[in-house]
Amino acid sequence: MRCRKCPKRAVLGLTRHNTAFCGDCLTDFVRTQVQRAIKAQRMFSPEDRILVAVSGGKDSLTLWEILLKLGYRVDALYVDLGIPGYSSRSKEKVEQFAKVVAEPCGSQLTIHTVEEDAGAGIKELANMIKRPTCSACGTIKRYQFNRVAWQNHYQVMATGHNLDDEAARLLGNVLQWQEEYLQKQSPNLPASVEGFAKKVKPLYRMTEREIAAYAVVNRIDYLVEECPMAKGAKMLVYKDALNRLEAESPGTKQRFYWGFLDRQEKSSSVAPSMSEIDQTTLQPCTVCSQPTTAGTCSFCRMMARAKTAVK
Amino acid sequence: MKVHLSHPTRDVVLQGPKRVADIFKELDLIPEAFLIIRGQDLMTEDETVADGDSIEIRPVISGG
Ligand code: SF4
Ligand SMILES: [Zn+2]
Numbered sequence: 001m002r003c004r005k006c007p008k009r010a011v012l013g014l015t016r017h018n019t020a021f022c023g024d025c026l027t028d029f030v031r032t033q034v035q036r037a038i039k040a041q042r043m044f045s046p047e048d049r050i051l052v053a054v055s056g057g058k059d060s061l062t063l064w065e066i067l068l069k070l071g072y073r074v075d076a077l078y079v080d081l082g083i084p085g086y087s088s089r090s091k092e093k094v095e096q097f098a099k100v101v102a103e104p105c106g107s108q109l110t111i112h113t114v115e116e117d118a119g120a121g122i123k124e125l126a127n128m129i130k131r132p133t134c135s136a137c138g139t140i141k142r143y144q145f146n147r148v149a150w151q152n153h154y155q156v157m158a159t160g161h162n163l164d165d166e167a168a169r170l171l172g173n174v175l176q177w178q179e180e181y182l183q184k185q186s187p188n189l190p191a192s193v194e195g196f197a198k199k200v201k202p203l204y205r206m207t208e209r210e211i212a213a214y215a216v217v218n219r220i221d222y223l224v225e226e227c228p229m230a231k232g233a234k235m236l237v238y239k240d241a242l243n244r245l246e247a248e249s250p251g252t253k254q255r256f257y258w259g260f261l262d263r264q265e266k267s268s269s270v271a272p273s274m275s276e277i278d279q280t281t282l283q284p285c286t287v288c289s290q291p292t293t294a295g296t297c298s299f300c301r302m303m304a305r306a307k308t309a310v311k
Numbered sequence: 312m313k314v315h316l317s318h319p320t321r322d323v324v325l326q327g328p329k330r331v332a333d334i335f336k337e338l339d340l341i342p343e344a345f346l347i348i349r350g351q352d353l354m355t356e357d358e359t360v361a362d363g364d365s366i367e368i369r370p371v372i373s374g375g
């Protein structure tokens with residue numbers, strides 16, 4: 001197979017666009033798509049300071065690399081969850097990338113270690129408060145991401161969610177008719193009351209396969225291994241179903257998610273925006289003063305429960 | 312040919328030469344969920360893997 005843009009050998013076929021690219025043209029294509037996503041959704045400008053959440057996996061490291069290559073002012077946050085084996089291997093990938101790729105561009109890595117903060121890794125912490133590990137993990141990662149962005153005056157928080165992630169989440173939300181979650185499925189959630197930076201997903205136009213291919217072509221050394229807690233996750237079932245549909249009818253995933261975004265945009269002039277809803281319901285947490293809908297935020301409540309469980 | 316797979320990590324041996332598309336079929340894998348890597352290079356579905364080659368079939372789907 002030949003590249004459709006130049007005479008070189010293709011390294012990836014993109015059936016949803018009925019095309020194929022060599023390594024260089026794939027790199028151009030992906031960066032152009034990300035830049036288009038940033039512009040189309042008015043995510044940020046070259047002056048904004050961006051904090052990207054990195055895990056050591058392909059999506060977040062690729063996002064960090066692309067934003068650097070596009071010339072944005074971006075730093076990264078890694079949360080060390082303290083999962084035996086997996087956490088040290090993922091941290092190693094992140095630190096290696098920071099040293100070799102990011103720091104020479106003047107980009108900084110912040111590491112937050114759950115064990116230092118909470119006295120236990122995520123698994124023990126979740127056990128103590130009798131919550132599923134992934135739900136406790138989500139609370140901690142969201143909280144620390146917000147906190148670091150807030151304390152260090154980042155205007156934008158970026159995550160590596162891709163088209164497959166968003167299409168799978170949309171499928172899950174539609175299957176259960178979780179309408180309140182549908183509202184939050186935009187790749188650009190505005191900053192709400194003071195303390196919450198805006199949240200963006202610049203990779204929402206790229207499939208997981210395209211991102212992984214970009215990472216291989218550009219020698220981004222990411223961790224292929226998955227978090228051991230992710231086994232049997234519902235998301236994987238949705239992603240598999242969507243990929244089977246995609247095989248039969250290329251472009252299904254993008255028609256599904258982008259079509260949803262188009263509809264959402266059309267109706268948003270009528271419905272109150274997310275930030276309007278947040279403004280009326282969020283207030284500072286009584287313990288840490290980060291914005292929350294409850295008196296004390298879910299992170300501080302979780303930490304309080306963990307403390308009493310220890311005694 | 313030697314084929315390296317992940318989740319869980321394992322190696323299988325297949326008779327070569329074989330086209331990438333046929334390897335997917337033989338192992339009952341959806342191409343959309345994997346990349347084929349030989350050395351450091353990606354391979355497209357129409358390319359042929361020789362009997363003496365080692366390739367990696369790398370999953371691209373994450374659970375998060
Ligand atoms: S799989 Fe669960 S525990 Fe692992 S990183 Fe994701 S949310 Fe956290
Ligand atoms: Zn080319």
Ligand SMILES: [Zn+2]
Nearest residue numbers: 285288297300
């Ligand atoms: Zn709090």
